[in-house]
Amino acid sequence: xxxxxxVLLGLFYxxxxxxxxxxxxxxxVLYDQYATRSQGNYLRTETTLAPRGRILDRNGQVIATNRxxxxxxxxxxxxxxxxxxxxxxxxxALPRVERQPVELMVNVPEALVPTLAELTAIEPNLRLQERMxxxxxxxxxGPVIGYTALPNxxxxxxxxxxxxxxxxxGLEAALEPYLRGQKGLVLAEVNARGQRLRYQELRAPQAGSxxxxxxxxxxxxxAEQALREGVEDINRIRLRNGLPLARxxxxxxxxxxxxxxxxxxxxxxxxxxxxxxxxxxxPNEQIRELFSDPDRPTLNRAVNxxxxxxxxxxxxxxxxxxxxxxxxxxxxxxxxxxxxGGIRRNWARYDMGPMTVKEAIAxxxxxxxxxxxxxxxIGMVDRLHKRALELGVGRPTGLEIGEQVGIVPTLQxxxxxxxxxxxxxPGETLSIAIGQGYNKAxxxxxxxxxxxxxxxxxxxxxxLVRRIGPQLxxxxxxxxxxxxxxxxxxxxxxxxxxxxxxxxxxxxxVATAGKTGTAQNEAQTPxxxxxxxxxxxxxxxxxxxxxxxxxAFFENGGEGSGVALPAVRKVMAAYWxxxxxxxxx
Numbered sequence: 101x102x103x104x105x106x107v108l109l110g111l112f113y114x115x116x117x118x119x120x121x122x123x124x125x126x127x128x129v130l131y132d133q134y135a136t137r138s139q140g141n142y143l144r145t146e147t148t149l150a151p152r153g154r155i156l157d158r159n160g161q162v163i164a165t166n167r168x169x170x171x172x173x174x175x176x177x178x179x180x181x182x183x184x185x186x187x188x189x190x191x192x193a194l195p196r197v198e199r200q201p202v203e204l205m206v207n208v209p210e211a212l213v214p215t216l217a218e219l220t221a222i223e224p225n226l227r228l229q230e231r232m233x234x235x236x237x238x239x240x241x242g243p244v245i246g247y248t249a250l251p252n253x254x255x256x257x258x259x260x261x262x263x264x265x266x267x268x269x270g271l272e273a274a275l276e277p278y279l280r281g282q283k284g285l286v287l288a289e290v291n292a293r294g295q296r297l298r299y300q301e302l303r304a305p306q307a308g309s310x311x312x313x314x315x316x317x318x319x320x321x322x323a324e325q326a327l328r329e330g331v332e333d334i335n336r337i338r339l340r341n342g343l344p345l346a347r348x349x350x351x352x353x354x355x356x357x358x359x360x361x362x363x364x365x366x367x368x369x370x371x372x373x374x375x376x377x378x379x380x381x382x383p384n385e386q387i388r389e390l391f392s393d394p395d396r397p398t399l400n401r402a403v404n405x406x407x408x409x410x411x412x413x414x415x416x417x418x419x420x421x422x423x424x425x426x427x428x429x430x431x432x433x434x435x436x437x438x439x440x441g442g443i444r445r446n447w448a449r450y451d452m453g454p455m456t457v458k459e460a461i462a463x464x465x466x467x468x469x470x471x472x473x474x475x476x477x478i479g480m481v482d483r484l485h486k487r488a489l490e491l492g493v494g495r496p497t498g499l500e501i502g503e504q505v506g507i508v509p510t511l512q513x514x515x516x517x518x519x520x521x522x523x524x525x526p527g528e529t530l531s532i533a534i535g536q537g538y539n540k541a542x543x544x545x546x547x548x549x550x551x552x553x554x555x556x557x558x559x560x561x562x563x564l565v566r567r568i569g570p571q572l573x574x575x576x577x578x579x580x581x582x583x584x585x586x587x588x589x590x591x592x593x594x595x596x597x598x599x600x601x602x603x604x605x606x607x608x609x610v611a612t613a614g615k616t617g618t619a620q621n622e623a624q625t626p627x628x629x630x631x632x633x634x635x636x637x638x639x640x641x642x643x644x645x646x647x648x649x650x651x652a653f654f655e656n657g658g659e660g661s662g663v664a665l666p667a668v669r670k671v672m673a674a675y676w677x678x679x680x681x682x683x684x685x
Contacts, residue, residue: 145302146288147261149232150281153308155245155271157317158362158566162237163245164272169233169380170213172205177225185219185226188212206380207233234265234272234378240320241371243400244501246270249377268377270400271564274500275311278568282306312567314362322674323353323367326667330369330654333666334631337658341627350395351631351654351664352402352543355671358551358636358649361498361560361575363544365671370397401655403503405540409619409660410464411632411651412493412535414553414588417457419480419487420472421584428587431456432472434465441527445470461591462599464616466534473533477526478511484532485510490580491559492548493541498561498575506545509538536620546634547651553592554613554636554649556585589613593639604665605635609678610645612637614668616660623656631657633664637672645676 155164172189176197179185186192189205204226208216213228220226234248246269251260260266261283267273284305289298330349338345348370355365372390376383390397420426434452438445447466460468473480485508488494494508507513509532515522531537544562552559561575592613596605600616614635621630631654638645650671652664673679 143287143289146286146299148284148286148301148305149261149264150283150305151232151307152234152248152265152281153275153279154310155275155279156310156312157238157315157320158313158364159316160312161317163240163313163315163317164234164236164374166232167235169206169231170208171203171229171231171380172208172216172220173201173227173229174204175201175225175227179225180223181219185223188216203381231263232265233380236374236378238317239373239375240315240317241324241366241368241400242270242374242376243368243371243398244270244366244402245374246272246274247374247377248272269398270374270501271311271313272374274502275565278311279308281308309569311565314357314364314564314566315366316364319355319365319671319675320367323355323365323671324369324371326652326670327351327353327367327369327654329670330652330657330663330667333663334654334657337627337662341625341658343625343627346656348395349654349657350401351652351657352400352404353650353652353667353671354402354543354547355648355650355675356547356551356562358554358647359558359560361548361551361562361577362566363499363562363564364648364675366400366402366544366564368399368401370395372397400501401653402543403499403501405504405506405542406630406653406655407619407621408493408535408539408541408546409617409630409632410535411546411549411615411617411634412488412539412541413461413464413469413533414549414592414615415484415488415491415493416469416472416533417461417588417591418491418553418582418584419484420457421587422487422582423483425472425475425480426457428458428584429456432460432468434460434463435467438467438470438474438530440470440474440530441525443527445530458587458591458594459599461588461615462594464595464600469533470530473529474526477529478524480529481524481532482510484508485513491552493545495545497542497544497548498563499544500564503544504540504542506542507538507540514538535617543651543653546632546653547649550614550634550636550651551649552580553585553588554647556589557582589639592636596635600661601633601635601665604661604669608669608672610638610643610672610676611640612672613639614665616665618658618660621656627658628656629658630655631660631663633660633668635665635668635672638676648672648675 151166156162195202220228248265249268251266255266267276285303286299286301327349331346335345351369353367356363431454434455436448455468488508494506511524514524528537532539557580559580560577563575565573595601595615596612601614612635617632619630634651636649650668652667654663657663
């Protein structure tokens with residue numbers, strides 16, 4: 101019996117010796133190794149998101165900026181002060197947590213942050229999480245300014261942080277390289293719950309650059325309001341034609357400084373509030389409705405291409421003069437119709453007599469341009485294309501945002517794009533000469549064309565960005581060849597004093613010039629034509645007011661003189677501050 105006791109004691113002491121030896125080995129021999137591993141359990145590197153650059157108008161009014169938002173995050177499990185937490189969050193019960201923590205309360209009101217911070221300090225399953233939120237205190241049309249969202253998988257692979265905002269559309273996307281800041285880096289000490297206890301900043305975050313736009317926020321609002329109010333003029337025309345009423349206007353207004361090419365207003369309708377995409381939780385149902393709306397409120401119609409109608413007659417008039425088809429004194433009879441190729445092409449109810457190119461511009465006489473095109477129906481096609489490109493139609497304007505190029509057809513273009521009927525028919529030249537047929541142009545291209553004519557060939561590149569941080573943005577200006585700018589200008593001025601714009605702008609206190617346009621489209625229904633007006637001023641060289649070009653376009657608006665022309669008048673009245681009576685009359 102005594103021997104067994106001694107054996108057990110020996111085994112016991114042997115185990116104790118082994119245990120002490122193991123402790124000595126781990127704590128002394130392997131100290132450095134485990135000390136480093138232990139330190140790694142509570143020290144980690146973290147990124148610090150940089151504020152996104154602001155977007156401001158030309159006068160420094162903030163259009164887009166950031167705000168610090170705080171969310172209450174629940175990791176699952178028991179909560180000590182459950183009833184009080186639920187009351188503060190406005191909930192009846194805690195949600196079920198599967199894998200990832202959930203947002204118990206989004207955008208915690210500032211007044212509640214101190215209380216929740218105190219409560220979460222002793223709640224292991226709750227924490228407050230800060231994030232940056234993009235807000236638009238002075239929002240402009242969503243298709244123009246765009247919006248931000250969290251990064252997709254490709255952007256995450258490219259180095260974006262999961263909580264970093266990325267520009268998705270419009271100016272937010274176009275200016276992403278400048279607006280995006282540089283993330284910071286910190287070495288953080290955290291507790292078992294992952295909460296940061298102390299940290300050391302390794303690299304400070306660098307905010308994105310502030311971007312000053314060329315837009316004038318006040319004029320932008322006037323343009324957007326003019327688009328919305330245009331539905332009244334559209335429905336007046338539709339009632340006259342027995343058509344269903346429109347619930348809202350669809351169109352665009354572009355206003356710019358013709359000397360610098362700075363876009364002062366770019367409005368599009370219908371539109372959306374970009375704040376919709378910055379909300380947490382995201383209103384997915386509203387966003388789905390937005391993208392499925394048949395009126396396409398996400399489309400920036402200012403940079404979308406449409407049949408230009410009679411605004412394109414300035415391209416044809418310029419080619420006619422510069423190409424030697426006519427002189428300033430050449431006349432064609434403005435007859436009610438023309439028969440060409442066995443087809444009767446109607447225009448007016450009565451014969452308006454002989455007209456020069458200036459009078460044809462002013463009265464927008466289709467048959468005058470038909471007779472011009474009949475001189476050289478095949479050879480004129482490619483020459484019209486060349487002149488259109490020179491005037492700025494059918495090619496990008498230089499804007500920072502994406503824009504459609506449009507269509508200015510050539511003989512080769514038809515062979516490549518209309519394989520079922522590749523031959524160019526002479527009658528097609530009559531159509532493109534008045535801005536119909538295959539022609540398509542964007543409102544910004546029409547604005548640049550008018551600026552080129554108003555400046556006697558001096559053509560600026562259009563731009564929406566005036567300054568990035570302290571750096572001013574300068575764009576090139578080219579000189580378009582031509583000798584007959586004055587004749588075109590006189591025709592545009594005659595439009596206002598005698599022609600199709602007289603009833604609206606004839607008594608306007610600032611001398612302006614312009615051109616109406618009514619373009620047939622796929623609808624092929626009277627009253628559903630696209631409505632255009634392009635105007636500029638002052639045309640009096642002694643007038644000290646700043647120069648302005650405005651183009652208004654209404655999709656299926658009906659008549660250019662009845663819908664687009666009044667909208668342009670409102671923008672001009674606001675810009676030159678000539679009185680409310682001239683904006684609404």
